[in-house]
Amino acid sequence: MNKTWNNKAWFMVLPVLLLVAFNAVIPLMTVVNYSVQETFGNNLFFFEGVKWFREVLHSDRFHDSLLRQFFFTGTILAIEIPLGVIIALAMPRQGFWVPVCLVLMALPLLVPWNVVGAMWNIFALPDIGLMGYSINALGIDFNFTRQPASAWFTVIIMDVWHWTSLVVLLAYAGLRSIPDAYYQAARIDSASRWAVFRYIQLPKMKRVLTIAVLLRFMDSFMIYTEPFVLTGGGPGNTTTILSIDLVKAALGEFNLGIAAAMSIIYFLMTLLVCWVFYSAMMRGEDE
Amino acid sequence: MARIEFDRIRHAYMADPKTEADYALKELSMTWEDGGAYALLGPSGCGKTTLLNIISGLLHPSGGSIRFDGKDVTTLSTEARNIAQVFQFPVIYDTMTVRENLAFPLKNRGVARDEISRRVDETLRIIDLEEKADRRARRLTADEKQKISLGRGLVRSDVNAILFDEPLTVIDPHMKWQLRSKLKELHQRFAFTMIYVTHDQTEALTFADKVVVMYEGEVVQTGTPDELFRKPKHTFVGYFIGSPGMNVLPCKVSGKTASIGGNKVRLPVGAPKDAKSLEVGIRPEFITLTGGRTGIPVSINRVEDIGRFRIVHADLAGKEIAATLPEGSEIPAEPRAVFDPANVNLYADSWLVEAKG
Known part of the structure; x- marks a missing residue:
């Protein structure tokens, strides 16, 4: 077959190129640019090399928020994955209740993040919120705006409420495919x-559970809106996870260099964990 | 191994069956002899799998009772019935090795460890998978997986029967033959009661001592392959068994003579008085085409050459018939069909009319 060579065909790729450039490459490169420079305003920048990276990696603040991040992600995975599997196992396999259960399960997934945050904020308030009031009525002192433990409890139960359904639906799909x-x-x-x-x-759910763990890991690692609306990282810094810390550094303190270096470390970490996890699971598949 | 008896077994999938047609399995009483090799043959949806699941206890019949060696097991669960079953698609436990797969049913029953390993080794030898014993079962081929399924039944020395639900469906043609002879060999060696569901007549006929033909939820005939060939009890058996199937020609009957479009054929029996429809059934193998003066004139439509013989499709009084023509013989110029009188059957309302006494 004769192939026609026509370099004008490259123009056909242009729309995709532009799209990817504007939504991924350019923003990412901007961050890379910030991460190696220092500015004192007036759009004047000085090259600083890896100074910000060194600073971030040695800062206690970063270590603390990273630790909190892993605590958060680990806890919600440890709750949501088994809970999701248990619910999926308990769901009916056929009949009238199947669509009912599926719709009920899908509902939390349809609620926007900031609404979830606002909802749980009010729900957990000790004076007017149903949950906060009930817990206090049981004789337990509960105030998520003052006590770190209560704040963590609320953040985690909110995430479990919002995202366990995703695990349920994936696990259920896996179960249904077993002859x-x-x-x-x-x-x-x-x-x-x-x-x-x-x-x-x-074993038959392994693939879908891999996807569920990956999705929940990435989502929880990047989560911002819900905890921000609920606790704003407080009380103090006790629920300040990576994303909240990052926004504080970038927009609150205007430490562009630090924030950019943090972003990149953050990004590479997510990428690394996902890759390691995925290839480990897939290698197990081939054996 | 056990003798399995069905006493007026019937089953409907709907809660409240009213008419005969609501039953997926119509009332059936029969005995499966201990150590027999049975093939359950019929088209898709005729109730074969329903019948099999009733034996294994995966399904509890709507009515009737089932006995193993005289003991009523109708209400017993699958676990308690001690049955082995091989399914259409190989069922293996993916994460286990071949050895672990075979040990699984014994472990679940709390058999002692050294007893398990002794029996697993023996079973591995029987199914020729000794070399792959410690491989993950998932990596094996379909026929090897099917052997593991079978092995999980054989490993329990006390199973009452081994049931096969179209086990060769996903097996490559050349492996089918091997697996089939393996099964036959095992049956001869261990004489287990074996019930084998299939819709492939070659599979059923080569394999079984007794073939049970099912049609629309009913057992229409149970017999040896030869009986099914010579004396099909129902026109369906005639069509279904044989290649091509039996010719079934509507006729009128007076005394012991049938009239097919004005042509007379001698019958072994007379017609019952109350029959609504009467048909003559004759296999293509028992029709001879001659150029003589006897026989019924036919006109030839087409000839198929299938190697050992040819199949002639001809028109007989407005109905198409098939006849086999031995290799090397000529098709006569003015052909007439002669029916072998010993193999002409009469069917009243689709059922064979049998001679009395």
Whole structure:
């Protein structure tokens, strides 16, 4: 076959190129640019090399918010993944209740982030919020605007409320794809309920659960709006996770260099964890 | 192994069956002999799998009772019935090795450890998977996976029966033959009761001592392959078994003579009085085409050459019939069809009319 060479065809790629440039490459490069420069206003910049990176990596503030970030992500994963699987297992496999359950499960996912934050803020208020008031009525002193423990509890339960559904829906899809013959074979082999879960359901859900963990990891690592609206990182700095700290540095204190260096470290971390996790899971798949 | 008896078993998937047609499996009483190799043959949706699931207890029948060696097991669960079943698509436990797969049913039943390893080793030898014993089961081919499914049944020495639900569906053609002979060999060696569901007649006929033909939720005939060939009890069996199927020609009957479009054919029996429709059934193998003066004149439509013989499709009094023509013989110029009188069957309302006494 004869191929026609026409370099004008490159113009066809231009729209995509522009789109990617404007929504990814240029913003990212701006951040890279900021991360190696210092400014004193008036749009005057001086090259500083890796100074900001060194500073960020050695700052206690960054270490603390990173630690809080891992605590948050770890906790919500430890709750949402098993809880999601349990709910998916309990959901009916057929009949009238299937669509009802699915719609109920999908509801929290449809609520915008800032609304979720505002909702839980009011819900958890000790004087007028139903949850806050009820907990105090049980004799437990609960005030998320003053007590770090209460604030953490509220942030985590909010995220669990908002995102467990995603895990449920993914796990449910995985469960539904298991042919009946597997369950029948398990009965013929006298497998216990636990054995059915361990040797049939869990292996068959592995792929979707990998995706669920990845999505929840990335989302929780980048989460900003909900905790910002709920606690604003407080009381003090006790719920200041990476993203909130980053915005504080960039827009609150106008430390562009520090904030940009933080962004890049933050970005690379997310990328690294996802890559390591994904390739580990996929290698297990091939063995 | 056990003798399995069905006593007026029937099953409907709907809650409140009213008419006969509501039953996926119509009332059935029969005995599956201990150590027999049965093939359950029929088109898709005829109730084969329903019947199989009733035996294994995955399904509880709407009515009737089922006994293993005289003991009523109708209400017993699958676990308690001690049945092995091989499914259409290979079911294996992905995360386990071949050995662990085979040990699984024993472990679940709390068999002692050294007993498990002894029996697993023995089973591995039987199904020829010794070399792959410690490989992950997921990585094996479809036929090897099916062998593991079978092995999980064989490893329990006390199973009452082994059921097969179209086990060769996903197997490559050349492996099908091997697996089939393996099954046959195992059956001869261990004489387990075996019920094999299929819609492939070659599979059923080569494999089983007794073939059970099902049609629309009903067992229409149980017999040896030869009986099914010579004396199909229902026109469906005639069509379904044989390639091509039996010729079924509407006729009128007076005494022991049938009249097909004015042509007379001698019958072994007379027609029952209350029959609504009467048909003559004759297999293509029992029709000879001659150029002589006897027989019914036919006009030839087309000839298929399938190697060992040719199949002639001809027009007989407005109905198409098929006849086999041995290799090397000529098609006569003015062909007439002669029916072998010993193999002409009469069907009243689709059921074979049998000679009395």
